[in-house]
Amino acid sequence: MLDVLMHFCPGCSHGTIHKLIAEVIDEMGMESNAIGITPVGCAVLAYNYIDIDWVQAAHGRACAVATAVKRLNPEKMVFTYQGDGDLAAIGAGETIHAANRGDNIVVIYVNNAVYGMTGGQMAPTTLLGMKTATTPQGRDAKLHGFPFKAGELISQLDGVCYFTRQSVHTPAAVRRAKKALRRAFDNSMEGKGLSFVEFVATCSSGWKLSPVEANRWMDENMMPFYPLSKE
């Protein structure tokens, strides 16, 4: 982790998830062997915080980028870090196909139910009834379809060796999440296939809530629909 000020809003999950990734890479002794792929979204500048080699991908295409990075450099530890707009909307195709090929990468998927970076518009994951910049009356299934469970979909594919859904809103959750990340990274180096680590996350700015309210809202509304894995 680099000693710099983060650009994330107060109460945003991204910073904590970054820190966990940095810790796991560090504990694995993989700083010199890891290549990360940043998305287009609030995490676009993750490369300013975690001190490894990085490539910034076009919106949604991180899994395609990672596929080639890993196949051309099989000895490297390769992961993507993507929001729910990036991964589940514009990048759904690339994500599904990397998963289906079983590329030996880790996909870290931060599901905060909105497009944070562009100002809190609806994401595929936005809950029914949830108000966003583009669903001012609340998401209506007739108009916008249903919230998209990308993790469950991906987990069905034969190339996926590990799917887990985590969060970082309590110390216990953080500990579990770190274990999950470690397992995912280990899988990728053991050539087991694609590991998909979803985070149910807060976007205090997009949700227009204080950090404390955002955590509570996530617990009450996101968790029932996107249940966390037991371990």
Added chain:
Amino acid sequence: MEQEIKLLKGNEAVAEAAVRCGCDGYFGYPITPQSEILETLMELRPWETTGMVVLQAESEVAAINMIYGGASTGKRVLTSSSSPGISLMGEGLSYMAGAELPCVVVNVSRGGPGLGTIQPGQSDYFLATRAGGHGDFNMIVLAPNSVQEMYDFIFTAFDLAFRYRNPVMILSDGVIGQMMEKVTLSPALPRRTQQEIARDLRSWALTGKPAGERRNIVTSVQLDPHVQEGVNHRLQAKYKAMRENEVRCESFLCEDADYVIVAYGCSARISRKAVELAREAGLRVGLFRPITLFPFPYAELSALNARGFLSVELSAGQMVEDVRLSVGCRARVEHFGRMGGVIHSPNEVFEALTSKFTDK
């Protein structure tokens, strides 16, 4: 040096060249008239010999982003497609130019717009030379007119891509991709080793951050407009160097020519025959062939003293704009070309020349 001669389709020559030039990876999606590139690579199975990776991507969007990923690690990566697929690659090409990554993209073009036709076209000239994607960027564009050049230009293109750290496009067409000719194959070059990449390309390539050293970041985003403007200036300086150093062209019987046909790719082959027909008819006609479409040989073309220039392309007239820019008001500039996948014959070109110029 051992010399190997093979009878190959243009598309097969691209595949042979890829393996022999030390290419590290090919990523592509099937589309006529260029699917033989991926098919031939799968037949050649280079992963068993040179270690080259070959992967059928799920789309051209995925393919160009795989290319972006591979290039970010200093690898020699290749993709190919035909017109509709190249349209899909626009964003990726722009990212590569912005992040200053080398790659080679082959467009075996067909007629459009839309799904158009699977028959040959040369209507992607603007796309290749003017608007490969969004933002201010250019790519060197090489236009082969034989199967041998399809082969040779893969080597040239990779050299240029790495010299300038920029995508290079080979703009071919369905005629050149599909026709069979004898090709002299060069001995295979080895792929760069991981050590060589780390030694020679670490200033930008991702090889894993060496302990105690700075990390590398491959990106095209600059949130501060002044920093972005600095990047733009640096890129423009690079494109200027390309214009100054990389122009390639060829002329045939242009010295005494009253009329010059300007044509590239398959139209250059057809027009050469038309020049011979014209000479037989006693007309002093020559052929000027741009080999790089960017940078365009403006100076070389404008140095010719002909009275009339005919741009012959399988399009409604795209390169003709560059011919006009070269010639200015000194001489008449006309365009001739069939469209929609219909290929003009040497006779049609000859007739177009006489009707547009000599009859008047």
